[in-house]
Amino acid sequence: MSEDVVTLRSALAKLPAYTPGKPASAPPGVTAYKISSNENPFPPLPSVLDAVQAAAGEMNRYPDMGVTELTATLAARLDVPPDRLAFGPGSVGVLGQLIAATCDAGDEVVFAWRSFEAYPILVTLAGAVPVQVPLGPGDRHDLEAMADAITERTRLVLVCTPNNPTGTTVTDAELELFLERVPRDVVVVIDEAYLEFVTAPDAPDAVAVHRSRPNVVVLRTFSKAYGLAGLRVGYAVAHEPVALALRQAAIPFGVNSLAQVAAVASLTASDELKVRVKELVAERERVLAALAEQGWELSDSQANFVWFGLGEDTAAFAAACQDAGLTVRPYGTDGARATIAEREANDRLIEVAGSFLAARRA
Ligand SMILES: *Cc1c(COP(=O)(O)O)cnc(C)c1O
Numbered sequence: 001m002s003e004d005v006v007t008l009r010s011a012l013a014k015l016p017a018y019t020p021g022k023p024a025s026a027p028p029g030v031t032a033y034k035i036s037s038n039e040n041p042f043p044p045l046p047s048v049l050d051a052v053q054a055a056a057g058e059m060n061r062y063p064d065m066g067v068t069e070l071t072a073t074l075a076a077r078l079d080v081p082p083d084r085l086a087f088g089p090g091s092v093g094v095l096g097q098l099i100a101a102t103c104d105a106g107d108e109v110v111f112a113w114r115s116f117e118a119y120p121i122l123v124t125l126a127g128a129v130p131v132q133v134p135l136g137p138g139d140r141h142d143l144e145a146m147a148d149a150i151t152e153r154t155r156l157v158l159v160c161t162p163n164n165p166t167g168t169t170v171t172d173a174e175l176e177l178f179l180e181r182v183p184r185d186v187v188v189v190i191d192e193a194y195l196e197f198v199t200a201p202d203a204p205d206a207v208a209v210h211r212s213r214p215n216v217v218v219l220r221t222f223s224k225a226y227g228l229a230g231l232r233v234g235y236a237v238a239h240e241p242v243a244l245a246l247r248q249a250a251i252p253f254g255v256n257s258l259a260q261v262a263a264v265a266s267l268t269a270s271d272e273l274k275v276r277v278k279e280l281v282a283e284r285e286r287v288l289a290a291l292a293e294q295g296w297e298l299s300d301s302q303a304n305f306v307w308f309g310l311g312e313d314t315a316a317f318a319a320a321c322q323d324a325g326l327t328v329r330p331y332g333t334d335g336a337r338a339t340i341a342e343r344e345a346n347d348r349l350i351e352v353a354g355s356f357l358a359a360r361r362a
Pocket of ligand 1: 038089090091092093116160163164191193220221222223224229232233234
Protein backbone atom coordinates (compact mmCIF):
# COMPACT_ATOMS: atom_id res chain seq x y z
CA MET A 1 0.00 0.00 0.00
CA SER A 2 1.25 3.48 -0.83
CA GLU A 3 2.11 5.85 1.95
CA ASP A 4 -0.76 7.96 3.21
CA VAL A 5 -0.69 11.36 1.57
CA VAL A 6 -2.64 14.29 2.95
CA THR A 7 -4.95 16.15 0.60
CA LEU A 8 -3.63 19.52 -0.52
CA ARG A 9 -5.26 22.01 -2.87
CA SER A 10 -4.80 21.38 -6.57
CA ALA A 11 -3.97 25.09 -7.02
CA LEU A 12 -0.54 24.39 -5.49
CA ALA A 13 0.43 22.26 -8.48
CA LYS A 14 -0.19 25.25 -10.75
CA LEU A 15 1.85 27.75 -8.73
CA PRO A 16 4.86 29.28 -10.39
CA ALA A 17 7.72 29.46 -7.87
CA TYR A 18 8.78 32.86 -6.58
CA THR A 19 12.49 33.15 -7.31
CA PRO A 20 14.09 35.41 -4.74
CA GLY A 21 17.22 37.30 -5.71
CA LYS A 22 20.18 35.00 -5.13
CA PRO A 23 22.69 35.95 -2.44
CA ALA A 24 25.70 37.86 -3.69
CA SER A 25 28.79 35.90 -4.65
CA ALA A 26 32.03 36.87 -6.38
CA PRO A 27 35.41 35.55 -7.42
CA PRO A 28 38.14 35.85 -4.74
CA GLY A 29 39.27 39.41 -4.14
CA VAL A 30 36.21 40.98 -5.82
CA THR A 31 33.46 42.73 -3.82
CA ALA A 32 30.16 40.97 -4.44
CA TYR A 33 27.01 42.97 -5.08
CA LYS A 34 23.48 41.61 -4.97
CA ILE A 35 21.63 43.69 -7.54
CA SER A 36 18.78 41.24 -8.01
CA SER A 37 16.09 42.40 -5.55
CA ASN A 38 15.73 46.16 -6.09
CA GLU A 39 16.82 46.84 -2.53
CA ASN A 40 17.99 50.22 -1.33
CA PRO A 41 21.80 50.11 -1.03
CA PHE A 42 21.95 52.73 1.75
CA PRO A 43 22.07 51.49 5.35
CA PRO A 44 19.22 52.55 7.67
CA LEU A 45 19.22 56.17 8.84
CA PRO A 46 20.48 56.51 12.43
CA SER A 47 17.15 58.02 13.52
CA VAL A 48 15.24 55.06 12.11
CA LEU A 49 17.64 52.55 13.60
CA ASP A 50 17.31 54.23 17.04
CA ALA A 51 13.52 53.99 16.90
CA VAL A 52 13.66 50.32 15.95
CA GLN A 53 16.20 49.52 18.65
CA ALA A 54 14.05 51.19 21.28
CA ALA A 55 10.97 49.29 20.08
CA ALA A 56 12.86 45.99 20.13
CA GLY A 57 12.86 46.16 23.92
CA GLU A 58 9.12 45.51 23.86
CA MET A 59 9.01 42.60 21.47
CA ASN A 60 7.29 40.46 24.09
CA ARG A 61 4.14 42.52 23.36
CA TYR A 62 1.86 42.22 20.35
CA PRO A 63 2.00 45.13 17.93
CA ASP A 64 -0.75 47.73 17.73
CA MET A 65 -3.29 45.93 15.55
CA GLY A 66 -4.84 49.24 14.52
CA VAL A 67 -1.48 50.58 13.27
CA THR A 68 -2.64 53.82 14.88
CA GLU A 69 0.37 56.12 14.79
CA LEU A 70 1.48 55.14 11.30
CA THR A 71 -2.08 55.56 10.02
CA ALA A 72 -2.35 59.06 11.47
CA THR A 73 1.09 60.10 10.23
CA LEU A 74 0.54 58.80 6.71
CA ALA A 75 -3.03 60.10 6.43
CA ALA A 76 -1.75 63.60 7.19
CA ARG A 77 1.12 63.18 4.75
CA LEU A 78 -1.08 62.00 1.88
CA ASP A 79 -4.04 64.20 2.79
CA VAL A 80 -6.45 61.27 2.86
CA PRO A 81 -8.90 60.25 5.62
CA PRO A 82 -7.33 57.64 7.97
CA ASP A 83 -10.14 55.22 7.10
CA ARG A 84 -8.81 55.05 3.55
CA LEU A 85 -5.55 53.40 4.63
CA ALA A 86 -4.94 49.69 5.14
CA PHE A 87 -1.59 48.12 6.00
CA GLY A 88 -0.01 44.73 5.57
CA PRO A 89 3.29 42.85 5.71
CA GLY A 90 4.72 44.47 2.58
CA SER A 91 2.50 45.63 -0.23
CA VAL A 92 2.64 42.02 -1.45
CA GLY A 93 0.82 41.17 1.78
CA VAL A 94 -1.76 43.88 1.10
CA LEU A 95 -2.28 42.58 -2.43
CA GLY A 96 -2.91 39.10 -1.02
CA GLN A 97 -5.55 40.63 1.26
CA LEU A 98 -7.13 42.40 -1.71
CA ILE A 99 -7.33 39.24 -3.80
CA ALA A 100 -8.84 37.39 -0.83
CA ALA A 101 -11.37 40.21 -0.46
CA THR A 102 -12.41 40.34 -4.12
CA CYS A 103 -11.98 36.95 -5.80
CA ASP A 104 -13.95 33.74 -5.48
CA ALA A 105 -12.68 30.57 -7.14
CA GLY A 106 -12.59 30.98 -10.90
CA ASP A 107 -12.74 34.77 -10.87
CA GLU A 108 -10.26 36.49 -13.14
CA VAL A 109 -7.44 38.91 -12.42
CA VAL A 110 -6.04 40.80 -15.40
CA PHE A 111 -2.44 42.02 -15.40
CA ALA A 112 0.40 42.70 -17.82
CA TRP A 113 3.12 40.19 -18.53
CA ARG A 114 5.95 40.40 -17.88
CA SER A 115 5.23 42.10 -14.67
CA PHE A 116 5.81 41.42 -10.98
CA GLU A 117 6.28 37.71 -10.48
CA ALA A 118 4.30 37.70 -7.23
CA TYR A 119 1.09 38.45 -9.19
CA PRO A 120 0.46 35.01 -10.78
CA ILE A 121 1.44 33.29 -7.53
CA LEU A 122 -0.98 35.26 -5.33
CA VAL A 123 -3.80 34.99 -7.86
CA THR A 124 -3.38 31.25 -8.43
CA LEU A 125 -3.03 30.52 -4.72
CA ALA A 126 -6.38 32.23 -4.13
CA GLY A 127 -8.03 29.91 -6.66
CA ALA A 128 -8.54 32.80 -9.07
CA VAL A 129 -7.43 32.78 -12.70
CA PRO A 130 -4.52 34.93 -13.90
CA VAL A 131 -5.19 36.64 -17.26
CA GLN A 132 -1.82 37.82 -18.54
CA VAL A 133 -1.79 40.47 -21.25
CA PRO A 134 1.52 40.80 -23.12
CA LEU A 135 3.38 44.10 -22.78
CA GLY A 136 3.17 46.35 -25.83
CA PRO A 137 5.94 48.13 -27.74
CA GLY A 138 8.72 49.54 -25.57
CA ASP A 139 8.02 46.98 -22.81
CA ARG A 140 5.04 49.11 -21.72
CA HIS A 141 1.59 48.14 -20.47
CA ASP A 142 -0.87 47.69 -23.33
CA LEU A 143 -3.80 49.24 -21.50
CA GLU A 144 -6.15 48.90 -24.47
CA ALA A 145 -5.54 45.16 -24.65
CA MET A 146 -5.94 44.96 -20.89
CA ALA A 147 -9.33 46.69 -21.07
CA ASP A 148 -10.30 44.29 -23.88
CA ALA A 149 -9.37 41.35 -21.62
CA ILE A 150 -11.95 42.28 -18.96
CA THR A 151 -14.89 39.85 -18.81
CA GLU A 152 -17.88 39.19 -16.55
CA ARG A 153 -15.55 37.15 -14.35
CA THR A 154 -12.94 39.90 -13.89
CA ARG A 155 -12.75 41.18 -10.33
CA LEU A 156 -9.34 42.86 -10.34
CA VAL A 157 -6.97 44.54 -12.77
CA LEU A 158 -3.37 45.16 -11.72
CA VAL A 159 -1.47 48.07 -13.25
CA CYS A 160 2.20 48.11 -12.23
CA THR A 161 3.77 51.52 -12.82
CA PRO A 162 6.75 51.67 -12.99
CA ASN A 163 6.51 48.09 -14.18
CA ASN A 164 8.71 45.52 -12.50
CA PRO A 165 10.89 44.28 -14.24
CA THR A 166 10.87 46.62 -17.27
CA GLY A 167 10.80 49.97 -15.42
CA THR A 168 8.28 51.60 -17.75
CA THR A 169 5.39 53.79 -16.62
CA VAL A 170 1.90 54.37 -17.96
CA THR A 171 0.99 57.98 -18.65
CA ASP A 172 -1.68 59.87 -16.79
CA ALA A 173 -3.66 60.28 -20.02
CA GLU A 174 -3.46 56.57 -20.90
CA LEU A 175 -4.58 55.64 -17.40
CA GLU A 176 -7.58 57.99 -17.57
CA LEU A 177 -8.73 56.51 -20.91
CA PHE A 178 -8.28 53.02 -19.50
CA LEU A 179 -10.22 53.74 -16.30
CA GLU A 180 -13.09 55.11 -18.37
CA ARG A 181 -13.37 51.69 -20.00
CA VAL A 182 -13.25 49.59 -16.80
CA PRO A 183 -16.65 48.67 -15.32
CA ARG A 184 -17.22 50.52 -12.04
CA ASP A 185 -17.51 47.28 -10.04
CA VAL A 186 -14.07 46.02 -11.07
CA VAL A 187 -11.23 47.04 -8.75
CA VAL A 188 -8.15 48.53 -10.42
CA VAL A 189 -4.92 48.31 -8.44
CA ILE A 190 -2.19 50.80 -9.26
CA ASP A 191 0.98 49.28 -7.86
CA GLU A 192 3.37 52.14 -7.21
CA ALA A 193 6.16 50.27 -5.42
CA TYR A 194 8.73 52.45 -7.24
CA LEU A 195 6.80 55.73 -7.30
CA GLU A 196 9.50 57.72 -5.49
CA PHE A 197 11.99 57.09 -8.31
CA VAL A 198 9.70 58.41 -11.06
CA THR A 199 10.73 61.64 -12.80
CA ALA A 200 8.60 61.43 -15.98
CA PRO A 201 6.29 64.47 -15.97
CA ASP A 202 3.44 62.54 -17.63
CA ALA A 203 3.31 59.77 -15.00
CA PRO A 204 0.11 59.52 -12.97
CA ASP A 205 -0.30 60.43 -9.31
CA ALA A 206 -2.41 57.48 -8.28
CA VAL A 207 -3.52 58.96 -4.96
CA ALA A 208 -4.97 61.91 -6.89
CA VAL A 209 -6.59 59.49 -9.36
CA HIS A 210 -8.22 57.47 -6.58
CA ARG A 211 -10.03 60.49 -5.12
CA SER A 212 -12.68 60.56 -7.84
CA ARG A 213 -12.73 56.82 -8.56
CA PRO A 214 -14.07 54.48 -5.85
CA ASN A 215 -12.80 51.39 -7.71
CA VAL A 216 -9.14 52.50 -7.72
CA VAL A 217 -6.76 51.13 -5.09
CA VAL A 218 -3.21 52.47 -4.74
CA LEU A 219 -0.52 50.11 -3.44
CA ARG A 220 2.69 51.48 -1.97
CA THR A 221 5.54 50.10 0.08
CA PHE A 222 8.26 51.10 2.51
CA SER A 223 10.53 48.40 1.05
CA LYS A 224 12.20 50.23 -1.81
CA ALA A 225 12.76 54.00 -1.57
CA TYR A 226 12.31 53.94 2.21
CA GLY A 227 14.79 51.09 2.62
CA LEU A 228 12.71 48.92 4.98
CA ALA A 229 12.51 45.74 2.88
CA GLY A 230 13.57 43.56 5.81
CA LEU A 231 10.81 44.80 8.12
CA ARG A 232 7.81 44.18 5.81
CA VAL A 233 5.35 47.04 5.69
CA GLY A 234 3.23 48.29 2.81
CA TYR A 235 -0.16 49.89 2.44
CA ALA A 236 -3.15 50.58 0.27
CA VAL A 237 -5.01 53.82 -0.26
CA ALA A 238 -8.60 52.87 -1.06
CA HIS A 239 -12.12 54.15 -0.60
CA GLU A 240 -13.60 53.20 2.77
CA PRO A 241 -15.50 50.01 1.81
CA VAL A 242 -12.41 48.53 0.13
CA ALA A 243 -10.05 49.65 2.89
CA LEU A 244 -12.36 48.02 5.43
CA ALA A 245 -12.42 44.80 3.39
CA LEU A 246 -8.61 44.84 3.35
CA ARG A 247 -8.54 45.06 7.15
CA GLN A 248 -11.07 42.23 7.38
CA ALA A 249 -8.90 40.04 5.13
CA ALA A 250 -5.68 40.78 7.04
CA ILE A 251 -3.79 38.36 9.22
CA PRO A 252 -4.19 39.70 12.79
CA PHE A 253 -1.12 41.67 13.90
CA GLY A 254 0.41 41.26 10.43
CA VAL A 255 2.39 44.50 10.63
CA ASN A 256 4.98 44.00 13.37
CA SER A 257 5.87 46.63 15.94
CA LEU A 258 9.37 47.31 14.59
CA ALA A 259 7.97 47.87 11.11
CA GLN A 260 5.38 50.31 12.47
CA VAL A 261 7.90 52.48 14.34
CA ALA A 262 10.40 52.31 11.47
CA ALA A 263 7.79 53.50 8.99
CA VAL A 264 6.79 56.43 11.23
CA ALA A 265 10.44 57.36 11.80
CA SER A 266 11.08 57.13 8.05
CA LEU A 267 8.19 59.45 7.24
CA THR A 268 9.59 61.88 9.82
CA ALA A 269 12.99 61.64 8.10
CA SER A 270 11.60 61.76 4.57
CA ASP A 271 13.71 64.79 3.60
CA GLU A 272 16.89 62.82 4.33
CA LEU A 273 15.55 59.81 2.46
CA LYS A 274 14.62 61.95 -0.54
CA VAL A 275 18.28 62.98 -0.88
CA ARG A 276 19.20 59.31 -1.21
CA VAL A 277 16.42 58.67 -3.71
CA LYS A 278 17.69 61.60 -5.78
CA GLU A 279 21.14 60.09 -5.75
CA LEU A 280 19.81 56.74 -6.95
CA VAL A 281 17.81 58.44 -9.70
CA ALA A 282 20.94 60.31 -10.81
CA GLU A 283 22.82 57.02 -10.86
CA ARG A 284 20.05 55.41 -12.92
CA GLU A 285 20.29 58.19 -15.47
CA ARG A 286 24.09 57.91 -15.53
CA VAL A 287 23.91 54.13 -16.09
CA LEU A 288 21.20 54.42 -18.78
CA ALA A 289 23.21 57.08 -20.61
CA ALA A 290 26.41 55.01 -20.47
CA LEU A 291 24.60 51.92 -21.73
CA ALA A 292 22.97 53.90 -24.55
CA GLU A 293 26.41 55.20 -25.46
CA GLN A 294 27.60 51.60 -25.77
CA GLY A 295 24.74 50.89 -28.16
CA TRP A 296 22.17 49.27 -25.89
CA GLU A 297 18.57 50.12 -26.75
CA LEU A 298 16.90 49.87 -23.37
CA SER A 299 13.44 50.85 -22.24
CA ASP A 300 13.16 54.09 -20.29
CA SER A 301 13.30 52.89 -16.69
CA GLN A 302 11.63 55.12 -14.13
CA ALA A 303 12.51 52.81 -11.23
CA ASN A 304 15.64 51.85 -9.27
CA PHE A 305 16.62 49.18 -11.78
CA VAL A 306 17.34 48.73 -15.47
CA TRP A 307 15.99 46.07 -17.81
CA PHE A 308 18.00 44.30 -20.46
CA GLY A 309 15.60 42.66 -22.95
CA LEU A 310 18.12 40.02 -23.97
CA GLY A 311 15.94 37.16 -25.18
CA GLU A 312 18.02 34.01 -25.66
CA ASP A 313 21.14 35.78 -24.36
CA THR A 314 19.67 36.28 -20.90
CA ALA A 315 21.44 33.39 -19.16
CA ALA A 316 24.79 34.25 -20.76
CA PHE A 317 24.48 37.86 -19.61
CA ALA A 318 23.57 36.84 -16.07
CA ALA A 319 26.58 34.51 -16.03
CA ALA A 320 28.90 37.25 -17.28
CA CYS A 321 27.62 39.54 -14.51
CA GLN A 322 28.08 36.77 -11.94
CA ASP A 323 31.69 36.23 -13.05
CA ALA A 324 32.24 39.91 -12.25
CA GLY A 325 30.64 39.61 -8.81
CA LEU A 326 27.27 41.08 -9.80
CA THR A 327 24.21 38.99 -9.07
CA VAL A 328 21.46 40.21 -11.43
CA ARG A 329 17.98 38.76 -11.85
CA PRO A 330 17.44 36.75 -15.05
CA TYR A 331 13.90 35.99 -16.28
CA GLY A 332 13.97 32.91 -18.50
CA THR A 333 14.52 33.97 -22.09
CA ASP A 334 12.92 37.40 -21.65
CA GLY A 335 15.70 39.43 -20.12
CA ALA A 336 17.57 40.41 -17.00
CA ARG A 337 16.95 43.09 -14.38
CA ALA A 338 19.76 44.88 -12.57
CA THR A 339 19.21 47.08 -9.53
CA ILE A 340 20.83 50.50 -9.33
CA ALA A 341 23.07 50.13 -6.30
CA GLU A 342 26.37 51.42 -4.93
CA ARG A 343 28.38 53.47 -7.42
CA GLU A 344 31.03 50.79 -7.73
CA ALA A 345 28.42 48.18 -8.56
CA ASN A 346 26.89 50.49 -11.17
CA ASP A 347 30.31 51.14 -12.72
CA ARG A 348 30.93 47.43 -12.90
CA LEU A 349 27.55 46.82 -14.49
CA ILE A 350 28.38 49.36 -17.20
CA GLU A 351 31.71 47.64 -17.77
CA VAL A 352 30.29 44.10 -18.00
CA ALA A 353 27.42 45.22 -20.24
CA GLY A 354 29.87 46.97 -22.55
CA SER A 355 32.08 43.90 -22.91
CA PHE A 356 29.06 41.65 -23.35
CA LEU A 357 27.66 43.78 -26.15
CA ALA A 358 31.03 44.02 -27.88
CA ALA A 359 31.46 40.22 -27.71
CA ARG A 360 27.92 39.66 -28.99
CA ARG A 361 28.59 41.87 -31.97
CA ALA A 362 32.00 40.36 -32.74
C1 LIG B 1 8.95 45.22 -4.45
C2 LIG B 1 7.59 45.29 -5.02
C3 LIG B 1 6.46 45.38 -4.21
C4 LIG B 1 6.51 45.50 -2.73
O1 LIG B 1 7.04 44.51 -2.04
P1 LIG B 1 6.89 44.48 -0.47
O2 LIG B 1 8.29 44.35 0.00
O3 LIG B 1 6.03 43.30 -0.21
O4 LIG B 1 6.23 45.75 -0.02
C5 LIG B 1 5.22 45.51 -4.78
N1 LIG B 1 5.08 45.56 -6.09
C6 LIG B 1 6.13 45.49 -6.92
C7 LIG B 1 5.90 45.60 -8.37
C8 LIG B 1 7.41 45.34 -6.42
O5 LIG B 1 8.45 45.24 -7.24
